[in-house]
Structures are given as C-alpha cells and as structure tokens.
Amino acid sequence: MTGMAAEPKLSHTAALILQAVESGFVYGFSIMEVTGLPSGTVYPAVRRLERDRLITSRWEKQSIADAEGRPPRKYYKVTAEGKATLATARKRYPLLARLAPTAEVEHA
C-alpha cells in the first residue's frame, strides 16, 4: 500500500474549468467565456484547483503587457497531476471532451 495517493474527485464544474485550462483558455475571463460560468464560481474554483496542485499559475512578463498597453495577466497551466485527474474526469463526464481546444494563445 505505498504510493497510492487518492486522486481528488472533481465536481463537474471543477472538471469543466480544468478542461478549459487544458484546452488553452489560460486566464480567468477566457475560462468564464468558454464555460459560461460566472466570475464568482470560476475564480474560487481556480484557487481550489491550484491549491490541489492540479494547475499552476504564473504572471505574464511585464514587458509583454507594457507592449500591449495593459496590465499583466495571471496565466494558468495544467500540471501532470492535473492531466491525470482530468483523464479520469473525462471518463466520468464524457461531454467534457467537446470543449473546443486551444482557443486562446498565451503570451509567454
């Protein structure tokens, strides 16, 4: 019984958000747009996923943001653990795969 860490069970909403991030919708508002969920649901769910280490976040480079004349964004990325969890969630929620992939481009 070693190394059998219990995989976190995701709610449908959390799985949908994780799928959105995996599909390339990498910041809060784009996740809202693609999932149709309100901001009050998306952002706390993103924090929870990050706390569970299913996604990680990093700030956009200031120079890129300055060049486009806007404040830098916080981007999210699915971790390896998140990908494994998402694969399990896809079996549970087959319709998740229908979410359009890579709609947004991250400005690295």
Place this chain on the structure above:
Amino acid sequence: MSTRRWPLLPLALRLLLATIGLSLPRSERDDWISEWKAELHHVLGCGVRPGACIAFAFGAVPDAFWIRRYSLRTRHWLESPRRCLAVLAVSAGLNVTLALLLPQVRQDIFPPKYDGPDDLVTISPVPSVIGSEMEVPAAQYFAWNSHAQPELSQIAFYRPTTLQAQVGTHLLSWSIGESSATLAALLKVQVSDAIAEMCRRNGSLPILLSRDAWRRDFAADPNVVGHGLRIAGRPAVIVGVAPSAASDLPLQMDAWSLESDQAIHKLAFKRFAYGYMVAQLAPGSVRGATKRTSQIEMVSDFGIRTHLHLVGLPSLAEYHRRIPDIDFLLSLFITCLMLPAVLAIPLRTGLKTEWLSIRMRSRGWIFLGSKVLLLLAVLYCGPLLIAHALGADSPDARHDLQTIITVCACPLAAFWIVDDQRQRCPCCLRRLTNPARVGERSRSFLAFSGMEYVCAEGHGLLHVPDYPTSWFASQRWLPLDSSWRILFQDGG
C-alpha cells in the same frame, strides 16, 4: 450599450475591488488585486454591457471569501491584543464622545440639579419613594385638608389619569393629573388674574403644562399661556408652565388640570380614586424633611391621628436622578449572577501559570481589566444612544429602553470577554488558532471531550474541555519548548 456611457464605471469597479481586497491577508492582497484588475481591464475592453461588468466585479466577493477562509495567513480580526484593545477603545471613545456631544443624551447622563422649592414634600402612607406606593385615597386627602395641620402650610392633591388632548388639529394622549387648585401655588406658578377670570367666564379647565410637554408639543413657545385646547372634549386654557422641579413629583405628568374644590370633592366619593399629596412645610418647620424621609402626625377633621411619611422633593429628585445608575448596576449584578453559567469552565484557575513571570501573568489580568472597563463604557453609553436614536421621547421610555438593552447586552458582553480571554495565549495574549476537536481515543480513554488550540507564535497548546469532568475539569496549557519553534517560524 457599452461602458463609454458610464465613464466612472471603471474607476468605481476598481475602487470596489480595492475595497474587497482589504478583507484579505496583506501578503495575498496585492497579488489578488492585480489579477482582478487585469481581468477587469480585459472585460471593460471587450465592450461588455455595464451590468455584466458590475456582475463580473462582484464575483470578487466569493473569491475573496474563499481565500480568507482557506488561507493559512488569515487571522482573526481581533487576534492581536493591541488590535483588540484598539477596537474596543475606538468603540468606547465613539460612544462616550457621541453621548457627551448630544445635549439630550448628556442631560440624561448628567441630569441638572434640583432647583425647585426646598420646602416641598410629598406625603405617603408608607416610607417609600416608589410612585405607586405613595398613593393616598382622595377621601383621606379631604379629611386631612379640612383640618389645620400645624406643620404644613398648604396641601395639594392630584389623581393621575390618561386623557386625550386636542392641541390645534393634533390629538395627543396625555398623562394628566386631576389636581386641586393649590398645586399651582405650591409650585410657585403665578396664574394671572385675567387668565383665571377667562377660565371662570368660559367654564374652561385651567391647565398647568409640564416642562417636557411644553418643549415637546408646543416647541417651547414662550407665549403658550392663554393657549386654548380641549381635554377629553372639554375646553381648556393653559395657565402656566410648571418649573422643572415638578418633573420630580410622583409619576411623570404631561399636565395638571387645576380642578375646583367641588370637582376634587366629587373624587372623594369615587371608588379607587387614589392620588398623590404634595405639601409645603410651614415656615419655621425644623423637621428637615426636605432632605430625607421623616414621619408626621396628621389629624383628620374627625380628630383621628395618623402617622404619615414625608419625603422631601429634593431627596425624591436625587432618587430619580440615581435610578438609571441603579438600574445599570442592577444589570451588572444580574450579569454577575449569570457568570457561574458562563464560567462553567474556569477562566484561568485551571492553568498552572507558576512558570510564567509575574509580569506576564499581570499582563493577562491587565488586558482582561482593560476589556471590562472599555466594554462598560460602551454598555453605559451605547444603549442610551440607541434609545435616543429610536425616538423614545419621554425620559421614562428612554430609561426603560436603555435598561432592556443593557440587561440583554451585559451577559453577551460577559460571555465574549470570558470566551475571548479563554482563547488567548498566556504568554503573548494573541488569540489561539487552529481549533481542533480531540480524537475518539482521548474521549474514550481519557474522558476528555473538548478542543485543542495552538498558539501561532509557538508558545504552546491549550486544551479546553467542553464540559468539566472529574478528570478534566479545567483548561490545560501545554507549553512548548524552544525545540518546537522551527515549526512556527513560517506560520506568523
């Protein structure tokens, strides 16, 4: 519709985000605000409807709640002892300042001294200063008033009743004392001959207005004398305004109707016609009754001698001024009686604090004492301010409301003080964190059912039983030595 029509919307939403951000731990605040502002910038740039922008920004509230709830760095808002005292001091300061700045509230706290005649006394069958116990039957008043009383120069009687008064177009419910005509003379109110003649000619009822009713219902009109009104349908004329000392007579009246001797005489034949007797001491009387209660022997017209009790109006006034303080002390006393229930688990007696220095031990008690003192100031002034804010216009109504609020608030305050003190570290006085219910084994084998708290500074663990048992009757403090510090270095 775009946000261009709402030029101030971006600024307002940024302000909203900054305000919500204040609820977050400082270490996480900047990051959180930056992310939300960046997202908002994007939302505003997309030409989304203003309503949607506002809904988006309000999504920050549940997000902030989530972070506050799960962040390791979130602290209780009164965690630090200095912050706790500062919050209490600001509350107490605000309450006291407001109470002193508002003239009516200030007058309730510091009532003006009695400035009426020193030779006025109330006469009652029992040595009491409580209004309802000082009543005498109207028939007795007549019996005593018909016979010369050597120690009294004048006697007046009034019977309290509630009647409808029509002032202009306003209908008011007034407490009116149906009194003998001598009351005006006793209170040193000069009724002009012209007004008295007018009352006689028109059959109007002469009305002596109390100072409170004069201020409240006539806006302190200086020309109120001669003003016509109707009392229970009868025409009446205001013949004067009673001095402020009249408010210290038994039961607070809005006005006194100065009835003829015949009308008062009719009262003597009514059942349950009880009222109050006021008298003026004869010149040269040496009984000094104005300062305290004393006895007097009064002779009726049948020659029956009765021992009655005199209470000087100054001492009655002094008693009335002390009632709010007495009631406040009574509320505190009731709270003290309830303390054993609040203190079912001893406050500090269970803690072995010998290892603490005297300075640290005394700090805990000073902190407790400061909280008590500051809360006392809040509990004294706060209910009075609430009573005024709720529009209680008569002093009695204000006082009743103040007493009810104080009686309810004192036990809650006591509970908070004890609960807060119980959950503080004896060393640093910070509130203990991470409450955890003890496990099944402790409950089964150690008969300990309770909570365990930890000091975020690493000073120790506190075990608080839910209910006292023979094995675990009081709190237990487990000090942690310096070897544990490494675990807490990052926690603060």
